[in-house]
Amino acid sequence: MKTNSRNTVMKLGKPSVSSEWFEEPPITFANGHEHIDPKVGIPLYGPASLGTSRHKNEVHIGFIGTGEGIEKAMRFYEACCDGVDGDDQHEPFPGCKADIGYRCELRMDDAFNEKITQIELSELLKIREGKQRFTETLELLVEKLRLITQEHEHPVDYVVVVVPPAIYDKCRVADYHQKDVGMVHRDLRRAFKARAMEYHKATQLIQERTMSADAVARDLDHKSERAWNLFNGLYFKVDGLPWGPAKLPPASCFVGVSFYRPLGSASTLRTSLVQAFDENGEGLVLRGHSFHWDEKKDGKTPHLTEEHAALLIDDVLTQYEKLRRQRPTRVVVHKSSRFDPAETSGFQSSLQKVSQCDLVALRPTSEIRLIRAGSYPALRGTSFNIADISFLYTTGYIPFLGRFPQGHVPSPLELADHIGDTSRSQLLREVLILTKMNWNSARMYGLMPITVRFSRLVGDILREVPEDATPHPKYKFYV
Structure with missing residues (x-):
């Protein structure tokens, strides 16, 4: 209950709460074999690119x-x-x-x-x-x-x-x-x-x-x-593919957008960067445009102008088409901060060239947690909704391993923003799959999807690349 200035009692509605659990998504190995754990799939079947020109x-x-x-x-x-x-x-x-x-x-x-x-x-x-x-x-x-x-x-x-x-x-x-x-x-x-x-x-x-x-x-x-x-x-x-994601929609492109400050630049200068992955897990890195962002005036979290947001997506679509010889039919953009109106407008104007698009903001949060009966924390893959806000545990107890490998109380990811065509349930399933795409290790789990997982690391390397030099787009040079 809440009392207003005239001392009348206002009744607040009880927020709706729901939950579901997503099974651990499989990944693919040699000859299309599937398993949920790289440390089982690699010994049993061999890496995904075995028998191809990449091996x-x-x-x-x-x-x-x-x-x-x-x-x-x-x-x-x-x-x-x-x-x-x-x-x-x-x-x-x-x-x-x-x-x-x-x-x-x-x-x-x-x-x-x-x-x-x-x-x-x-x-x-x-x-x-x-x-x-x-x-x-x-x-x-x-x-x-x-x-x-x-x-x-x-x-x-x-x-x-x-x-x-x-x-x-x-x-x-x-x-x-x-x-x-x-x-x-x-x-x-x-x-x-x-x-x-x-x-x-x-x-x-x-x-x-x-x-x-x-x-x-x-x-x-x-x-x-x-x-x-x-x-x-x-x-x-060395250009091999250890494993690939299973059951992602064909002709999809998953894009992570973040920012960094160029080496030796003024504190107000920022540059955007993109990590983009297709439904097979192929990744590329693109450096976007530089812009001025004054934290004192504009806030701590940088945002793109409408023009820069549109140009960034145009660059992604051009590179995707160059590599895949086709344009994606679906694009999902991930950020760790909410989309402001100018960014949204810029992204959507360029994404009119594809059939489906989604803008998704994801951030870890420790403000809300599920308490599970028993000795173990929530299962990895547990999703819950409080009113219209969605959360997903990408870390937690893993039934296949029979243990909780992280060693700390897990926090969920919050789906802080979503504008687009795909159901929240499907978006969260895809996030769970993309947490398995870290080829810098062989773990079957991770906190963040690959689209944003290495954004700071990639930015720290890009800031060492001179502005007049073109950084290599292949993802392998950044991990």
Whole structure:
């Protein structure tokens, strides 16, 4: 009840509450086989692109690192190829050979590698000024990558940078003040990824410490978990498809829109970025247009103008058609903030070119939770509605695993905004499927759909790409 200023009692209606549970969606592997868990599907059937032109029977790997670091990394990869035991909480890694795991052979040879010498390392560490030390470290790694990709007789498919402890501790970040900009933060991994696009080679940065032969260390994941994540990422980055989403509508395009601040720019400048995925899980990254957004005047959350929103969707449709040789019939746009009227108008004006479209705002929330009877939290896949607001648990108890793997009280995603043609139930099912599309690991679950999951990571790499350079659209260069 509520009392107004004239002391009359107003009766508030009781909000309607409903719930349902979506079964764990399957994903596809070789020859169309389906399973819900990559760590079962890969050993049983092989990766989705097995038997296609995308599958490499041999993967040639080059390493950058100290002599000790390279040797340690090569031993680690070789040992993983033979398989890694699991335990009660970790599935075993099946290995990686012609007839097991990802069904490919790794080829490693000292002739593929470039060493960071002790002299080069000591020269870097002599540099006292942090910005210069960071820049010189970046240039050294980029030069080693150039030598591997352009001057070696043996072409490599994949380059692993084994980061020595000294570089990780002293050179991996730089924080410095820049006139008219303020504080600038740079990260070695992100900067190297941006520069590596020029050489069109997939890369993996990994700490030398991570190559521990121990099954378990205090600050490391279980060895089988490390093997799964490394090899799944490797297979994806050499153009393989570990698995694909099942039962997404054909000719669909799922678009994630977010923003970042370009490196060295004024605090009011923002640039939009897009992560777009088709119904097969093929992804691309596009940099949008820069615009000014003053938090003091315009609010903390950036929004596109009507013109920029329309141009962004036009770019997506053009790239989709170029890659797929057809225009999508359905486009779903995901954002983590609500759509303002100008954005909505701009998106919808360009989306008139497709048959169906949806604008969807998703955000994690801890304000509302379901309390489940018993010892475990809500099941992953649980959806509930309070009046016209929808929520979805993308983390939680997983019946197939028989456990709750996250280790913290799960929070649902809120469907904060929806404008479009698709039922909320279908949209939430699709979000659940898209949480399984993180090929940088081999987990069967995730909190956010892939359309927005890596938006900050991708933005941090794009901010290192100069405005006059065209960033590579392939998603594999950003993970």
